[in-house]
Structures are given as structure tokens and as C-alpha cells.
Amino acid sequence: MIPLTVNGQPLTVPPGTTVAAAVMRVQPAFRRSVTGESRGPLCGMGICMECRVTLNGHPHERSCQLLCAPGMEITTP
Amino acid sequence: MTRTLVIGGGPAGLAAAWAAAQSGQAVTLLDDNPALGGQIWRGQIPARYRRFLDPRITVQTGVQIHSASQLPPADRIILATGTRELFLPFPGWTLPHVLGAGGLQALVKGGLPIAGKRIVVAGSGPLLLAVAAYLRRRGAKILLVAEQAPYPRIAAFTRGLWRHPAKLLEAAQLGFGLRYRPDSWPLRADPGSVTLQGHGVIPCDYLACGFGLVVNTELAELLGCRVENERVLTDPDQRTTVPHIFFAGAGSVDRSLLEGQIAGFGPERGRALHAARAAAVAFDRRIDETFALRPELSSLTTPDTIVCRCEDVPFRAIWPHRDWRSAKLQTRCGMGPCQGRICGPALAHLCGWPAASVRPPLFPTRLENLLDLRD
Ligand SMILES: Cc1cc2nc3c(=O)[nH]c(=O)nc-3n(C[C@H](O)[C@H](O)[C@H](O)COP(=O)(O)OP(=O)(O)OC[C@H]3O[C@@H](n4cnc5c(N)ncnc54)[C@H](O)[C@@H]3O)c2cc1C
Ligand code: FES
Numbered sequence: 321m322i323p324l325t326v327n328g329q330p331l332t333v334p335p336g337t338t339v340a341a342a343v344m345r346v347q348p349a350f351r352r353s354v355t356g357e358s359r360g361p362l363c364g365m366g367i368c369m370e371c372r373v374t375l376n377g378h379p380h381e382r383s384c385q386l387l388c389a390p391g392m393e394i395t396t397p
Numbered sequence: 398m399t400r401t402l403v404i405g406g407g408p409a410g411l412a413a414a415w416a417a418a419q420s421g422q423a424v425t426l427l428d429d430n431p432a433l434g435g436q437i438w439r440g441q442i443p444a445r446y447r448r449f450l451d452p453r454i455t456v457q458t459g460v461q462i463h464s465a466s467q468l469p470p471a472d473r474i475i476l477a478t479g480t481r482e483l484f485l486p487f488p489g490w491t492l493p494h495v496l497g498a499g500g501l502q503a504l505v506k507g508g509l510p511i512a513g514k515r516i517v518v519a520g521s522g523p524l525l526l527a528v529a530a531y532l533r534r535r536g537a538k539i540l541l542v543a544e545q546a547p548y549p550r551i552a553a554f555t556r557g558l559w560r561h562p563a564k565l566l567e568a569a570q571l572g573f574g575l576r577y578r579p580d581s582w583p584l585r586a587d588p589g590s591v592t593l594q595g596h597g598v599i600p601c602d603y604l605a606c607g608f609g610l611v612v613n614t615e616l617a618e619l620l621g622c623r624v625e626n627e628r629v630l631t632d633p634d635q636r637t638t639v640p641h642i643f644f645a646g647a648g649s650v651d652r653s654l655l656e657g658q659i660a661g662f663g664p665e666r667g668r669a670l671h672a673a674r675a676a677a678v679a680f681d682r683r684i685d686e687t688f689a690l691r692p693e694l695s696s697l698t699t700p701d702t703i704v705c706r707c708e709d710v711p712f713r714a715i716w717p718h719r720d721w722r723s724a725k726l727q728t729r730c731g732m733g734p735c736q737g738r739i740c741g742p743a744l745a746h747l748c749g750w751p752a753a754s755v756r757p758p759l760f761p762t763r764l765e766n767l768l769d770l771r772d
Contacts, residue, residue, distance in 0.1 A: 336440075337508030338431075344509050348493035355709040360493035362706070362739070364503030365436060366429060366461070367481050369734040370706060380734075384507065385459075387431045 324392040339383035340364070340371045343394060350383065352397050398423045401661075402471035404462055404616065407435015409646025409657035410477030411442070415449040416661025417475070424454045425469060429461035435479055436499060437650060439506045446654075465620060475643045475660045476617050476629070477653075482524075482607035483742050485690075486704050486712065487697040489586030490606070498528040498607040505535055512536030514602040517591050519543040519583045522609045522688045523568075530571040532605070540601060543581035543593050545608070546688050551579045554687040561680070582694060608690060611742045612647045627745075634667060635660040649684070652677035695747050704747070705740040707733020712747075721750045 321332040326346045333342050340361050343350060349358035350371050361371040366385040374395045375381040383394070399422040403414045406428030414426040426433070432440030433456065442450070450456075462468065482497040489495065496504070498518055505511045515538045518529045529539045544551065558565040583606060584592045591604045617629040622637035622644065624630065629644040631637055635656055637644050643660040646653035655674040659667035698704065700713040710730040718724035721731065721744060730744075731737030744750055 333508060338504070341504050341508035344504060350493075353491070353706065353709050357491060357709070358493055359491060359706070361496060361504060362484065362500055363481060363497050364500035364507070365481060367735060367738050368706065372734075384503065385430065388508075 322388050322390050324388055324390070324394065326394045327396060333388050335388075337388045339373065339375065339381070339386045339388055339392070339394060342388050343371075343373060343383060343396065347396070350396050399473060400471045401425070401473045401475065402469060403427070403475045403477060403661075405435070405477035405479055405646070406430070406433035406456070406458070407477060407479045407646060407653065408437065408446075408650050409479070409653035409660075410435070410475070411446065411449040412654045412657030413475045413477055413643075413645055413661035414454045414657075415451050416658040416666075417473075417663075418451040418453045418661075420662055420666065422473070422661075424451075425471070426454050426456050427460045427462060428456075428458050431459055433458060436503070439503065441506075462616060471641075473641050473643065474620070475635075475645060475657075476620075476622075476637075477644075477646045477657060477660075478613040478616050479653075480610040480612055480647045481738065483609045483611050483746070484606070484739055485608050485694055485697060485746060486702045486743055487583055487585060488699055488702050489591075490583075491703055491706055492586055492588060494589070494602065495586050495591075495604045495606060498525055498605040500607070501603055501605040502528045502531055505532065514538065515540055515600070516603045516605055517541050517543065517583075517593070517599055517601045519581070519591070519593065519604060519606045520608045521545045521582075521690060522607070523684060524607060524610070526568065526571045526575070526577065528605060529575055529577075533575070539575055540599055541581075541593070541596060542575055542577045543583065543596070544577065544579045544688075545582040545691055545694060546579055547691070548579040550687050554683065557683065564680075582697070584697065608694070609688060610647075615738075617642070617644055627742075633671060634664045648681045649677060652681055690746065698747055704743060705730040705733065705737075707731075707735050707740075710740075715744065715748070 323332050348360050350360045359370045362368040364384050371383045372380045373383045401417040401422040401424045403410050403426045414424050417424045434440045434442050517540050518525050529542045533539050581593050581595045590600045592598045614624045621639050635643045635645050645656035645660040698712045702712050704712050708729040710728045714728045715724050724730045
């Protein structure tokens, strides 16, 4: 199992879990749109950019295309 | 030795890479996902296709090609960049519990627990059934599968399947016990529910909704290949209008595998597969006719419905514009990070606008990546 945090909350996920699937275990919303709406993943395949999160301090990472790794810190607004 | 570069590691790209390696070409296979297998297999390649993973192929995953300067040197390029889902805007489609049908399936394959969740699957095409069956196997409660196509067309298509016993069996197994309802589509979504044509308000945890597939033609266009009617033009050998570039796939799995092999083997050996491909293409055409979108779907988008999710542009703001270029410049529609990949096909459907051409880089990149752009 892989330990990580989503907005500071500790979580463990099985190997092979994408960052998007890890966030969705905790909450449906991933980002705020330009007018402030809550948004979450749409396409699941790296195209729509709705699943962007801040990963280990890097903003705008497409969470559906990345696999979880031990110690990852994921944050959403 | 011929150096062949294959971009895209779904059924078409895997078949192409294998066939090229079999014919003695030096093959590199690139894909932007963490694992090979494309949209259908996602890293879980079925046993009977694992032979495609020829050890002579150089594989690089997690690599996204967004400009010509990134391409390693090659004598032949085979593009197998596949498809994405078509999303049509309706009130509430931007809510977090509304995902693509293939989109939700991809997230579950990526480790999202779905057991016990109440799901409505909606939109159009054979993918809806595949997704509903998959989610049910993973323990989800599929409340209803709403297919926009009219009942008589679905019935005629199913009757015609007797000529394809394997496909009939597959459809029967997938569909067994599912509430599959033609003539139905989402009218609106609200937090925790969806309203379906003919079925009223249905409370649900997720609405998984896609209206068919759109070919990813952007990279082909960027490399100068001609695109017509939303498909990359190819000759019988899968060659595009640029002589050393081939395009394969973006159809059903059968067709994608055949096109990949034809492109990989090259004209001589590939010719033996032309008849099988013609049959697969004919079957795909019947699917397209069966699941053609009904005109009423265009009226789902209300003036206040957001059409461009990146820039939150409502449909109302698009009206004064006669083409996409003008709408883009004046409203920023399609100018956000998805570069019009979601709203472009939607507006093509709503307004009849052809998709605007792409410019490099295909995806916004970090500045440090842009600095080594050579072309
Ligand atoms: C979300 C989704 C789910 C689907 N699920 C099913 C299903 O369950 N059952 C079914 O029968 N059919 C499914 N399909 C249809 C299926 O994809 C096709 O039938 C067929 O498999 C297409 O194969 P392909 O190799 O042409 O494309 P794909 O399988 O789409 O493979 C294309 C690959 O190219 C990669 N790629 C694209 N552009 C780039 C780039 N610029 N740089 C690097 N890599 C790139 C993609 O990441 C992808 O891995 C699905 C389609 C979609 C869009
Ligand atoms: S969900 Fe669309 S890019 Fe990740």
C-alpha cells in the first residue's frame, strides 16, 4: 500500500492507483473554475484538464495521468 | 534498418509496433499514459495480445508528443493516437458527479472504488454498454443506461448481429439484466441527480455520460496530414497525405488491430489483411449509422449552459459569432488549457462549425519545456 496525503489528510492506496482516483476517494471536487465553480475529472484520459491538482507543490498537474507514489502531497483549492 | 516510430500504445499502436518489429524494423513506441494498452485495456493487455509486446520494441510511456521537435529521428512514423469521448453541454454537465462514460471507467480502472455507488450511464454508442457492464462487475448499481438512439434503429442493429455471432454473444452478456433504454438522454443534472428524457428525475452518485467518440486528429494535423470529416485521410496502406506518416486505429478494436498491422507490416505483407479490414470498416459504419445523434440534442444547451469549461464561456456568448475563430478571439472559448478539445467537437455539433486547426504546442507546456522548441 502507498501512503500519501490529500489536503493534509493521510490516505493509503493500492499500487497502480492514479492520483485522480486517490483524490476522488476523499472528495469530488479538484479545482475551481475561472468563475469559481467546483470541478472534477471529466475525461479520465488527460484531455479535459479538469482534474488538475497541486502535487508536491507543483500546480496544474493532470492527476488522471499520474500514478500515486509514497509520500505524495496532493492539495486542491 | 528502417527506424519506425509509433505514437500511441492502444490496440492499433501495439499491433503496429509488433508488426513492424516482426518485419525487421527498429521500433520505438511512445504513449502518454503511465502504461500501455490504450483506452480499452489501460495497462491490462489481454493474454492473447501480449505477443504484441515484442522485446525488440523500445517502449517509452508517460511521454506526450505535442510538437514535431520532440520526435526522435525516424524513417517511418505511425500515428495511433486513438479517440476521445464527445461531450454535449446540457445544464449541470459541469457538476463534479457528471463524468464521461469512458472517463468514469478509466478512473475506476485507476483505482477508484465504485462498489455500491448508484450510477446512471447515458449518451450514445456501444461504449455505454461496455462501461455499464464493467462498472456492474465492480459492484456498482447501474440504475439505467439511457441511449439517445431511437428504439427501431437499435432493434434493427441487434437483429443484424446474427451474422456476427461473437458480437451478438458479447452484447447479450454485457447487456444481460441491465435496464437499457433507447430514446432517452439527460435533460439536466443537479447535485445528486439527473433528469432523463422519458424517465424523470433519478437520484444518483454519478452520471457517466458520453455521446460517442471523436478521433484525435490534432497530432496528425500538426505534422501536416490532411484531415477530412474529422478523420485522417489514409490510402489502402494506411498512409496519410504525408508519405512517411501512417495513421491507424480510432475504430472498433478489431479494425484498430487490423489497421495497426497493415501500417506496421508495410504494403506487401499488409495487403493480405485488406479484406478483413474492409469487413471491420463496414461493421463500424453500421455502428455509426445506428448511433447517429438526433437533432433534438442540440437544444439541450440553454443560453446559460457553459460550453467552454476552461474559460467558463456560456452558450449565449457564442451566438453573435459566425465561426470558431471569431468566437475564440472575442470570448476566449477554446483558448484554455484543453485547447478546444472538449468544446470544439461540442460546438461543431451545436453550430455546425468545423473544428479550427491546431498550432504547436498541442498542449500548454511549462515554460522550460517550451524553451527547447526547435521548429
Ligand atoms: C475513454 C474511452 C474508453 C473506451 N473504453 C472501451 C471499452 O471499454 N470497450 C471497447 O470495446 N472500446 C472502448 N473504447 C473504444 C476503443 O478505444 C477503441 O475501440 C479502440 O480500442 C481504439 O484503439 P486505438 O489504438 O486506435 O486507440 P486508443 O486505445 O485510444 O489508444 C491511443 C493511445 O495513444 C495515446 N496518445 C494519444 N495522443 C498522444 C500523444 N500526442 N502523445 C503520446 N501518446 C498519445 C493515448 O494516450 C492512448 O493510449 C473506449 C474509448 C475511449 C475514448
Ligand atoms: S480527467 Fe480529463 S485531463 Fe484528467
